Amino acid sequence: MASLAPLRVSRRLPQLARSIQTSADTTQLPEKPSDLSQPFTVKLHEDSFRAYQCDVPDLDVTVTKDQLLGWYRQMQTMRRMEMAADALYKAKLIRGFCHLAIGQEAVSVGLEAAITPDDRVITAYRCHPFAVLRGGTIKGVIGELLGRQAGMSHGKGGSMHIFTPSFFGGNGIVGAQVPVGAGIAFAQKYLEKETATFALYGDGASNQGQVFEAYNMAKLWDLPVVFVCENNKYGMGTSAERSSSNTEYFTRGDKIPGLQVNGMDIIAAQHAVAYARRWTVEQKKGPLLLEFVTYRYGGHSMSDPGTTYRTREEVQRMRSTQDPIRGLQRYIEEWGLASEQELKQLDKDAKAEVDAAVEEAKASPEPLIKDLWTDIYYKGTAPPYMRGREREEVHYY
């Protein structure tokens, strides 16, 4: 092993020399515009992107005050929702599995900010923010987690099973959503829709065989699909370096070009998704890989404290230096878009919105017993009966 050591060092050197930076507050406002109600141009940090077989996006991004404040509100609301889920889980009101996206808000909000309602999104189990942003409600998500009728799948799914008409769900099987996403994109292309599918997965799922099967089909048939790897650096409890021979996930599509993105800066995230959408939909260049380098503050799931495979200091450092919400907050304050007071009000509004939704969800009744038997087969085509535990419980359609 000793002889391997120098090799390892040398292999890592190029990466050290130039790697993506994931600070959330390095975007600059080169010149302060006189009228902040008009769109203005900011400059992203030069290490916000790394490209594989494609050009990096322009670092100049045009934004508006309303956009930035809207994103702030959305990210804050999503975090509040996830924190509420965390509390409800710890209060034993939510049972089963629950995976929270605290720390990764810039990806969901940035994605939604750059796509249209007709685009399609499919993701893995860390799905709550996407479900809300894609037309769902906080009440619907929390209701689903609580297993109530108000849940978006009527309480029959739970954390990983939340859908809207343009959001093909959280999916609990690691990697399974990726070829499904390719199929959705095929249907879009077949129907000649000017839309794309964003198929999300994590750094852990990126080692699943079917992800590569999906890459191949997508490139082979030039499908309008953007494969979005949310690299939060740990696949469950194993770090990317310990699980992947190539941790540069944006390069793993072989002939599919890729873009690595600072997933902690909402402006970079939104800008990259807009680039990807242009690539697939307007320029019709086929699939693209997007890798968001991001970080989850909590454990993989509620049963994982998230501190056995990484240090508390690491989590603390990410929280204090690279938090996407704090980063955007700094932009807004430094660029004079809103006062600390106004942002505090947005925080309060977000909390109030979530709190109200939680109460509504809690008030919703549990699913009816009869719904245990519905939606297995299409109504009227079901088998004559489904078994229960005992004779009295056999359900006849």
Added chain:
Amino acid sequence: MLAYRRLSSRPFASFIRRNSSVAEPPPPEGHLPSVATSQILRSTKERALRTPGLVWNDEENSNSVGRECRKMNLYQAVRDALRPVLCDDTAVVFGEDIAFGGVFRCTMGLAEEFGRERVFNTPLTEQGIAGFAIGMATMGHTAIAEIQFADYIFPAFDQLVNEAAKIRYRSGGQFNVGGLTIRTPTMSVGHGGLYHSQSPEGFFMGAAGLKVVIPRSPIQAKGLLLSAIRDPNPVIFMEPKILYRSAIEQVPIDDFALPLGRAETLVPGADLTLLTWGTPIYHCETALHLLADPPAGLASHVPAALRTAKVELIDLRSVLPWDADAVAESVARTGRLVIVHEAGMTAGVGAEIAAEVQKRCFLRLAAPVKRVTGWDTPVALQYEKFYIPDAVRILDSIVETLSY
């Protein structure tokens, strides 16, 4: 009710020993009715048009008068079913090598007729094919995917069981893959060996949300496939591969449906229910001939009193959901059940059926439910003939069950 019981617990034990030294094997086509001469196959137009349960899918009339038939084997019937379906623009057929017909020629000419955008080859990527098909179907497409051999369906097992079967339920009815049909050749071919002769239908039996259908003949293949594709649930359609060419019928050329989830009684009877699906139907038919008129070598093992027994032969057709009512009704009348399938015995489809039948018909059973199945071994090449339940093994079980 048959009066004889326990004439012999193993009527063929001595027969098997004695015949192990017979030098001359029977001719390959056998001395008895086989697929080529089966009475179960409807080889005349009149019989074809009288297929039980057949419903015409066109609006003009529900009448069979004046309908045309064409002589087809099973692969041609599959192709004949895909044509009307492809007239719907959102229907797409894909799989490994299917653009030029597939290994069994089931999709021959479809790419030329409907375009290479709609009938296309995929990479060798079963899990990907299933996932891709599920994605398409969630968008409302009619996705007809082929897994080249049922033996290759295992990489796709997760997608089918976890995604296809559950999407309607877990989305609270918001999404479904009703347009999804997976076609796949199944069962033994005589020399398929480990990876080309398996019968994996039983593995899907617990996946509520899926349907699993296995036709026995060209008419059945066409009608059931049309129903499977149009059924608003995902269906795995397993086509017995040895029947692709050997089973020939007059098949109505019009668009028609046969019911899913319904068994069909092929031969009515009162003394024993013989239940099977797919290829073994024909072995069962042969066994019934052997029972009624045993050749000299077997005669001493078939008690004369059993030869007039009326055995009811049922084709289950759908393995999921399976027609428990029809089977239980039959067994309640006959008091005896023999189940034949090619897959191994342990936790095979027969196990589930036997358990349900003993629950429903416990006080009516005159003999234990008997299963005639493949062995609990892989389907090894040189042993395939021994692995597959043949007419003699079925006859042995019928005699044993009748004389219990």
